[in-house]
Amino acid sequence: MKFGIMVNEGPxxxxxxxxxxxxxxxxxxxxxxxxxxxxxHDGVNNSSSLTxxxxxxxxxxxxxxxxxxxxxxxxxxxxxxxxxxxITEGNLAKGFRISGLGQLVEMGIQSDRLVVFGD
Amino acid sequence: xxxxxxxxxxESNSLESCVRLASGVEGSALILIEDGVYAATKxxxxxxxxxxxxxxxxxxxxxxxxxxxxxQDGCIEGIKLVDYSGFVELVAEHNAAxxxx
Amino acid sequence: xxxxxxxVEFDEESGGAIKKFMFVNRKAxxxxxxxxxxxxxxxxxxxxxxxVSMAFLDDGVYEIVKGxxxxxxxxxxxxxxYRALEGYDIEKLYVEKESLERRGLTVDNLIVPVEVLTSAxxxxxxxxxxxxxxx
Numbered sequence: 129m130k131f132g133i134m135v136n137e138g139p140x141x142x143x144x145x146x147x148x149x150x151x152x153x154x155x156x157x158x159x160x161x162x163x164x165x166x167x168x169h170d171g172v173n174n175s176s177s178l179t180x181x182x183x184x185x186x187x188x189x190x191x192x193x194x195x196x197x198x199x200x201x202x203x204x205x206x207x208x209x210x211x212x213x214x215i216t217e218g219n220l221a222k223g224f225r226i227s228g229l230g231q232l233v234e235m236g237i238q239s240d241r242l243v244v245f246g247d
Numbered sequence: 248x249x250x251x252x253x254x255x256x257x258e259s260n261s262l263e264s265c266v267r268l269a270s271g272v273e274g275s276a277l278i279l280i281e282d283g284v285y286a287a288t289k290x291x292x293x294x295x296x297x298x299x300x301x302x303x304x305x306x307x308x309x310x311x312x313x314x315x316x317x318x319q320d321g322c323i324e325g326i327k328l329v330d331y332s333g334f335v336e337l338v339a340e341h342n343a344a345x346x347x348x
Numbered sequence: 349x350x351x352x353x354x355x356v357e358f359d360e361e362s363g364g365a366i367k368k369f370m371f372v373n374r375k376a377x378x379x380x381x382x383x384x385x386x387x388x389x390x391x392x393x394x395x396x397x398x399x400v401s402m403a404f405l406d407d408g409v410y411e412i413v414k415g416x417x418x419x420x421x422x423x424x425x426x427x428x429x430y431r432a433l434e435g436y437d438i439e440k441l442y443v444e445k446e447s448l449e450r451r452g453l454t455v456d457n458l459i460v461p462v463e464v465l466t467s468a469x470x471x472x473x474x475x476x477x478x479x480x481x482x483x
Contacts, residue, residue, distance in 0.1 A: 136483070229389055261374075267467045
C-alpha cells in the first residue's frame, strides 16, 4: 500500500514528529511504500539543517534525511510555511525539498492512505 | 474508518468530540496515541467515555506510548494494545484515518 | 503512470481519479495559525478538481463567525476569504449543530451559507471520505 504522511509540528516540542517517523519506519518494514511526507505549519522546522540536539538525544532532522536516503521517501516542505518560519534553500537539510501546497493535495490523490500527525 | 486521538481527555475535548461523531458509525475504530493514552486508564474520569465508546467502536492504544507514560498496569480491559506495526495495519485496514488534532 | 498526471492512474470508466477530500477545522482563528494555513490548503485543492468539503467542528466554528475585526491585534482578517470559496467551486461547507449550540451560536452568526449536520450525520459523512486533512 502507498502511504502519504503529513507532519504539522516541529521537532522536540511535540511528539508528533517522533510518532510520524516511527509510523513511517514501521510501514516501510511491513513492505508498504511511504511515497511522500509533507511538512506543514511548524512542521517545516523538521527540515532545518541548523538543529543541534544534545549528544544523548535523538537527532530528528538527521533521522529524516537517513530515511529519505535509504527508502527513497520524498520529503516535501511547504514553501509558504517555510518562508514564514525562516526555512530557505540555504538552511535546508539534506533529503528535503521545498515545494508548493499542491504537493500535499497530490499526495492525497496518489496515496492509498493519508495520515496526519500534529497537535 | 479509523479515528486517531493524541490528546489527554483532561486537556482537550478531542476524545469527547471523536466519540460524539464516531459512535454508531459502522466499521469504525479508535486508536489512542501520545497523550491520548491517558484515556485508557482504569478509574480515571475518562473511563465512562471510553466504555460508552467501546459499545460501538473498537478501541486500541499504542503500547509504546502507554509504557512510556507508566500507564501499563492500569489499562481498561477490552482496549487492545498495539505497537507501531499494528498502528500501520489499522490505518491500512480502514478506508481512511481522521486525526483529532 | 504518466508524467502529466504525476503518476495518477486514470480509470477510463470515470475519466479520472476523483477523491473525496474533507478538511476538518477544529481550531479557532488568530490564537494559532492552523485556521489560516488550513484555509490556504483548501484554496489550493480547488485546482485539482477533487470532491472537496470542509467540516467545522468544535472551536473551528469560530473561524466563520461574523464581525471579525483584527486591526488592533495586527493580523490580517482572513474571514472574508471563506466567502470567496464559492468562486473556487468549494461549496460543501458543513457545521456540526452541537458545536454551534455549545458556543451559543446559530447560522445567523456565520459569514457563509453552511449545511448544519447533527453529530451522527457529520460522523457518517466523515466516514465516507477518502482523504481527511485535519488542522
